[in-house]
Amino acid sequence: MKMRHLGWALLVLVLLLGAAAGGIVALNLRGEDPLPEQAEAFDATPQLIERGRYLALAGNCAGCHTTRGGQPYAGGLPIETPFGTVYSSNLTPDAQNGIGSWSSAHFWRAMHNGRSKDGRLLYPAFPYPNFTQVTREDSDAIYAYLRSVPSAPVPNQAHRLRFPYDTQAALAVWRALSFKPEAFVANAGKPAEWNRGAYLVGGLGHCIACHGSRDSLGATQAKLGLSGGLIAVENWYAPSLADPHQAGVADWPAADVVALLKNGVAPRGSVMGPMADVVFRSTQYLSEADLTAMASYLKDLPGVPAQAAAPARAAATSTRRDAGTMARGARIYDQQCAYCHGDQGQGVPGAFPPLAGNRAVNMAQTTNLIQVIAHGGYLPSTAGNPRPYGMPPFGQTLDAGDVAAVLTFIRGSWGNDSAPVTQLDTMRR
Known part of the structure; x- marks a missing residue:
């Protein structure tokens, strides 16, 4: 009798696992149209290619698919994630390594459904959860542009992910829980x-x-x-x-x-x-x-209600700052920072930002402040600001206690009234 009950239990378990697997497969196939059996005619006009070039800039595609000093769109850039390293793929028209053998439908499926030409599920380091909103017309334009860039015979590198994140099964479960293909829907109530x-x-x-x-x-x-x-x-x-x-x-x-x-x-x-x-x-x-x-x-983004922001600010202003830490921070500021940012944190217009009343200085999250002091911070060189000023790194001259002290001083001076930065905070970064 016990064996019979065990047999029924195993059967039910198998059926449940089968149903779960079937559900995961169905969820991964939702929103997909079958690929055309015949290669589609595709007219990559100069106008379409130029539009694709512009859209590729809007998506910052080269930012991930180009290594430093490498050929544009040849891939190979390591993208570090909490689950391991993902390497960007070759998007040039190379037939063996790139998208030379892809049709526009294959490319659209990757953008909209997160699936490669051979049907493999793509890792969301490629942001298809966002690109799924891109229209087919814009996808085709980007495809036309990428087919026009110089071909690069650069093999794609294998991802280095920890188990089980390196399996298609784990990715399928993730997608079933976290991804649904969708088209952009305009808000009729907005211009x-x-x-x-x-x-x-x-x-x-x-x-x-x-x-x-x-x-x-x-x-x-x-x-x-x-x-x-x-x-x-x-x-x-x-x-x-x-x-x-x-x-x-x-x-x-x-x-x-x-x-x-x-x-x-x-x-x-x-x-x-x-x-x-x-x-x-x-x-x-x-x-x-x-x-x-x-x-x-x-x-027009919905703002954070004032009552929601108030507790964090109240907690910050109620924290007492240690006099010794403030004095230490004042000395460091005078030696390292005042020349550019001013004795009163007033900054220099057009060159060095003011620190007094600066919301980036007073944010509850101090991660970026610590990063900038330790590693430096630089504005981008642009047509409108071709020679930007930058912040040099001080990580080689200031230890964790120094960084904490000077930030505590800055966040508690000239009208700033934000929480101190601890040495533990700086060591976490």
Whole structure:
């Protein structure tokens, strides 16, 4: 009798596992159209190629698919993730290693469904969870452009991921839980300019990939929007684009938002770290109309309610600063920082940013401040700011205690009233 019960239990378990596997397969196939049996006719006109070049810039495709000093779009760039290293693929028209044997339908399936030509599931280091919103027309244009770049016979490198993340089965489960192909749907209640901005920010721009938070499986939490997040491995914090105390621009003139995206510097802020690379490689080349559209969308993001932001600021201002630490920080500031940023943290217009009242200085997250002091920070060189000033690294001259002290001093002086930085904070970065 016991054996019979065990047999039934095993049968039920097998059926349940089969149903689960079938469900995972079905979820991974949702939204997919069958590939055409015959190769599609594709007319890559000069106009289409040029449009694809522009769209590839908007998506910063070369930023991930080009190694330093390497041939554009030949791939091979290591992308570090919490699960291991993913290497970007060759996108040149090389038939053996690149997309030379791909049809436009194959390319569209990769963009929209996250699946390679041979049917393999792609890792979301390639941001298809965002590119899925890109239209077929824009996908075809990018495909036409990539087929026009010089071919590079550079083999694709195998990813170095830990088990079980290196398996298609694990990826299938991840996709079943975290990915659903979808098309961009315009908001009928918003003007065309706003919708264009939403399409660029949410699709090709894939801004949420950095400015969004991620769950334990590494999936962006779309419901939280552009609420800020730590960029894994790189240890930079991409600030919230909705919070006026971080990087929200709701009260900025649209022209200033455009200037920040185009030049890397604006009257009320500048970019450093990974965002400097985005401006350098991508947004500085976008049209005024598209940048204005992005500004329209970003200025209209739902803001963080004042009552939600208040507790964090209250907690910061209520923390007492140690007098000895402040004195130590003042000495370091006078020796290392005052020459550029001024005795009162006032900065120099057009050269060195003020530290007094600077929201980047006063953010609760101190990750970027520590990174900039230790490793330096540099604005991108752009047509509108061809010779930007930069912040040299001080990691070789200041120890963890020094960094904590000078940041505590800066965050507690000239009207700044933010929480101290501890030595433990600096050692975590």
